[in-house]
Amino acid sequence: MKTVQFVLLDRFADWEAAFLAPALREGVMPGHPGKYRVTFAAPDGRPVRSIGGLRVQPDCGLEQLPADCAGLILVGGMSWQTPQAAAVVPLVEEALRRSILVGAICNAVSFLAAHGYLNDRRHTGNTLDMLRAWGGAAYTGERLYEERQAVRDGLWVTANGTGYLEFTRECLLALEADTPEAVAASYAFNKQGFCKE
Amino acid sequence: MKTVQFVLLDRFADWEAAFLAPALREGVMPGHPGKYRVTFAAPDGRPVRSIGGLRVQPDCGLEQLPADCAGLILVGGMSWQTPQAAAVVPLVEEALRRSILVGAICNAVSFLAAHGYLNDRRHTGNTLDMLRAWGGAAYTGERLYEERQAVRDGLWVTANGTGYLEFTRECLLALEADTPEAVAASYAFNKQGFCKE
Numbered sequence: 001m002k003t004v005q006f007v008l009l010d011r012f013a014d015w016e017a018a019f020l021a022p023a024l025r026e027g028v029m030p031g032h033p034g035k036y037r038v039t040f041a042a043p044d045g046r047p048v049r050s051i052g053g054l055r056v057q058p059d060c061g062l063e064q065l066p067a068d069c070a071g072l073i074l075v076g077g078m079s080w081q082t083p084q085a086a087a088v089v090p091l092v093e094e095a096l097r098r099s100i101l102v103g104a105i106c107n108a109v110s111f112l113a114a115h116g117y118l119n120d121r122r123h124t125g126n127t128l129d130m131l132r133a134w135g136g137a138a139y140t141g142e143r144l145y146e147e148r149q150a151v152r153d154g155l156w157v158t159a160n161g162t163g164y165l166e167f168t169r170e171c172l173l174a175l176e177a178d179t180p181e182a183v184a185a186s187y188a189f190n191k192q193g194f195c196k197e
Numbered sequence: 198m199k200t201v202q203f204v205l206l207d208r209f210a211d212w213e214a215a216f217l218a219p220a221l222r223e224g225v226m227p228g229h230p231g232k233y234r235v236t237f238a239a240p241d242g243r244p245v246r247s248i249g250g251l252r253v254q255p256d257c258g259l260e261q262l263p264a265d266c267a268g269l270i271l272v273g274g275m276s277w278q279t280p281q282a283a284a285v286v287p288l289v290e291e292a293l294r295r296s297i298l299v300g301a302i303c304n305a306v307s308f309l310a311a312h313g314y315l316n317d318r319r320h321t322g323n324t325l326d327m328l329r330a331w332g333g334a335a336y337t338g339e340r341l342y343e344e345r346q347a348v349r350d351g352l353w354v355t356a357n358g359t360g361y362l363e364f365t366r367e368c369l370l371a372l373e374a375d376t377p378e379a380v381a382a383s384y385a386f387n388k389q390g391f392c393k394e
Contacts, residue, residue: 047254051223
């Protein structure tokens, strides 16, 4: 069983890992087995608080990815322009070097733009304007931007902050966490709900 | 500013407080002020892990509700039939006595059924069969069951586990966390997403 490592910074967005982590760890659908170990990393391994006020004790710091790492997931939030975020760059470099999936959602995508990671792969994010604003000269990927909830290009998944379910789906597919049919059923269940409104 | 207290048990469902807590604490829509303090309570004030593996250090135990408490939110998960859950009954009693909003989602609703709280108020839950199975003789509220994502009846809000957004909406309305228009806009934004798929 391989590990998917999530990165949480202070004021992370509560909803952005909230579907993916359970599906990886305890199965995509009820009764299906979980296929991955999940760990949460935060700067210096110290507690962080979510936007909703949840105080999380991470499993580890940002030193390096686990030896058996299959995915690096950057959870959005309000600290992706702070020095905390700069400490995440070496992890992205390590993921690139080791051909590990990188998933980023919301402001974590803007962070990728600011560090020049979105210039040669299809992607989305919290609007093209925001990628331009955060990216400045480091972002030259406009032609590869797509106005969608989530975009997967090889080992990279990006999403806007309301694309938490589509982000989950694309990461689960990339990680082959279950059959495509089970991933689609899980998506529909969470998107539409048990009772249509 | 009043407090809304969330209860988390071990193996709580990551997604079920993930929209409500941020909206209460940091505003229903971007730029809108947060109207509530949010605290997370867990048995004996000890850490709990979510289904997704998030290790949470709660703000307090289950001794009593805050003096300024405006809402008690029972987050679903896999421990609502354990002795841990029994320790939550006095908090529900206190909420009843003090006319404080009680919100419950997923298995936390089944817990309410098992303790006889759903026999005189309209409600929903994780199917009527599940309420009957958990409730046994303590549950006589079948005629008040509604097949919907979330149901609000006065100071009680119930929802099935996929009704996390409708649950959020009904709790925000009950707590008057913002205007009805802002709550509706927030719901639509999170339900449909920034880009329609």
